[in-house]
Amino acid sequence: MSTLQTEDAVTASQPHPANTTPRGVPGYPRPAQPAHIIQSDEEAIRVATELAAQFVLTAAERDRDRILPITELDAFSQSGLWSINVPKRFGGPEVSYATLAKVVQIIAAADPSISQISQNHLGVVAAIRTVSDEAQQRELFAQVLSGVRFGNAFSEFGSKRAADFETRFVDDGDHVLVSGKKFYSSGALLAHLVPIVALDDQGRAWYAIADRDAPGLTVIDDWSAFGQRTTASGTVLLDNVRVPKTHLVPGYKGYEAPSADGAIFQIVQVAIDSGIAEAAINETIRFVREKSRPWVDSGLDRASDDPYTIQRVGDLTLRLHAAEALQEKAGLWIDRAVAEPTAENVAKAQIAVAEAKVLSTEIAIEATNRLFELAGTRSTLAEHNLDRHWRNARTHTLHDPVRWKYAILGNYALNGVNPPLHAWS
Known part of the structure; x- marks a missing residue:
């Protein structure tokens, strides 16, 4: 087994005994050093190509043994490629979306699970640009530029349609409390912050961006699909998770x-x-x-x-x-x-x-x-x-x-x- 898999990840990826509840997996630390900031579209392509050459070497092993790409993901986000759609006025590269798509393709050709883990992060960055006010953009983009990774807790397993949500939040002063259950949560296991799609009392969908290790937020490594095996796209349980209102993003405005x-x-x-x-x-x-x-x-x-x-x-x-x-x-x-x-x-x-x-x-x-x-x-x-x-x-x-x-x-x-x-x- 590759040394890239931590003890927690090894344990979590094993089959769970019958009649037991799978335990949550602890989060992973935020980067000790700030991430690099890409300076141009050309650099983004070059960096992606260099990373892909490394990732492909052990991609088959990771798939075969379901080894989570922990070290690879750190290299990916620290490279600056996770902030390439942060606007220039906030210090980001703001590359063309044609370039962003090519970066995603290059990484996917090496290991599509690693590439998919970045998917919702990049989408949430775009949503923040569309719907957040200046102060929220400044705060959240600064975190993204530093190397912080967003995961996701969007979809729900038992809803009638993919766009139907039962997860809700209630007011709690300077915070909101979020409760619900999510699935297909690509990236949540290895994230630093987890955007949760939750409805307010008017039925509007927000991104409530919670700390990965917030009390009441449990990520279970129970993804069992035969493909994309190391995206860790499993279950997220939410039990009165406190999210500061500074991190409550009005996602619904992006589609109004x-x-x-x-x-x-x-x-x-x-x-x-x-x-x-x-x-x-x-x-x-x-x-x-x-x-x-x-x-x-x-x-x-x-x-x-x-x-x-x-x-x-x-x-x-x-x-x-x-x-x-x-x-x-x-x-x-x-x-x-x-x-x-x-x-x-x-x-x-x-x-x-x-x-x-x-x-x-x-x-x-x-x-x-x-x-x-x-x-x-x-x-x-x-x-x-x-x-x-x-x-x-x-x-x-x-x-x-x-x-x-x-x-x-x-x-x-x-x-x-x-x-x-x-x-x-």
Whole structure:
């Protein structure tokens, strides 16, 4: 087992005995030193590429043994890549969202679980920019720039729809008290602060940003999906968790009027799937070149000279490049919508992201499936753990259904209906 996993994480990731309640996992310390601050889009890409080269070396081991990426995540957030969408007027890099998406893709190609852990952090940073007042922005952005990581406690397991919430808060002077139960809480286990989606007495959704080790906040490491295994996207229990009102962010305002908030949450999903597809195609090429045997009827000496394999690899590469092009286009439209959030600009950003989401989903599933067809039977051996790419793609692409993206695109083109305003659009 890797030395990167702490004793607490090892214990938490073991199966729990029958008829017992899983215990919560303690939080991890905040960084001792301030995080680096990225200075340009070019530096963001370079830093992401350097980190990815390190993360990929042990990605298969982490997946196989479900080793949480504690050291890797510290390196990721301390690199400055978790503050790249903090506005310049607060000291942040404020890179293009096309660059942010590319950073997410680069990390996802190395380890999509690590990339997904950053997803809600980046989305919450964007939401703070949209809905918080000056004082709240200044306080929270300063923490992000220092290296503090947001997790998330958004979705609920038993609600009728993903956007339905039962978690609520009540007033408690300078604080609020939050109670409820969350699931799919990617990043909460390894976060420093946990934004909780909770409703006020008017049914409006806020982000109540709690300290990771606040009394009453329990994070249980019970994520059991077959893919994205080390996102620790499990259960969060909330029992009268005290959150200062300085950390109560009016998230609902991001969807009362046109804003790019939903498109930003979505483009990170797009980029994760693009990264999974990129990794699978690279694995296919490497395996075919180095390990696969040519088919008996081909008369060839190398599998890489098989014309049918060449055609398939060409098709996969083309489809990935098309998804990447739409991803970049979507990022640029988000930049426009952030700068000038008119209904038209926001709708165009949402549509561009929806188009990219369709292609990134399709190529992620296609590339991870074709890997085995082209690489051959030996690629299924457990020693290679190549099935992790398909498992990751199949799990992550379930986040929001592509069939509804087609509906959004068709309704916009045919009837001029703008996409709905929420975090899945």
